[in-house]
Amino acid sequence: MKIKLGVLAVAVPLALTTLTGCDMTDNDSDIPTAGTSTSSDAADVLEKTSSGIYDLIGVKGKTSDSRATVTECSGKDPDKYFRVLHPWSFTPASPGDLEAAMRHLKERLPEHGWKIVEYGPDASKNKNIRLTADHDVKKASVHIIQMAKDNPPMLSVDVVSGCYQVPEGQEVEHF
Template sequence: MADDRPIDASGTKGGISEKSASGIPLGGVATTDEVVASVKEISSQIHDFAGVPGRASEPGPGVRECEGEDPSTYFQVYHPWNFKPDSASDQDVALSNLKEKLSTSGWVLKDSYLDNSPNKNLNLVADNDSKKASVWIVGYSKDDPPSLSIQVVAACYQVPDGQTVDHY
């Protein structure tokens, strides 16, 4: 029997969290262009959170399948990019700002850890339930020049009835 309870603002259906077959939260119904625009806006917010001058890489978001879902109607948008502070000394400032800001504005810092690499790079992982997105940031502070690797990913979305996923 179909579950016709409405999905509320938190992404739950009658108290049950809606997830795709792969366990990624479902974001609802939207076009790929709408979700791409949202992910670009989130990336811009993350850039602002860094709070230091620098250069961001140019490649834009991409669209991929939601594992375990029909690839013609379900999709996920991801946006990997890099940020290089203008000054190497700003790397630690940017990471500190990000760590602080990813606990505000609807963001919840889920994890902050040093990875197992020889450089022990700082990793920050945060979710924003209202934006239905997550971000994973890795600070490559010992690289020359230092940089941040940033990956913004959206929840899995379903295209509106009669449409198919626009991959780009």
């Protein structure tokens, strides 16, 4: 399934700027609490986190074929610090299951360590339902948009990590 370019154009910047509810930096230093990792290892961890979120949906459907990507940490050296973003979408097998999918996420995310920091309709003409949740242990956030009036109806999901630092002597791999 292809992700609509317009959805990504709105969702990715929004996710990167609004997913700041979890404490992504250590109060005593500028080193991110997400830790030290290579870009590829951090991407693998975030994709597993995405898979865990997918498992909570609880209805049959298809996901987009997307991989995690590396983004910059605002205000930090882009050769040493990075975040990982994994955007994907979910289209239920039956359009009528979209509400159930979102309801399952709202109920099940907190049972798995996620704290919901935003839930409700947005200001768009479609009044899309948005859910943002943070996981302090995983140092990750998820932003989900229920797009019931799209054809086909779907969930747009952006999972983003905290800010990582690459190991000493390495640079950020961009992909």
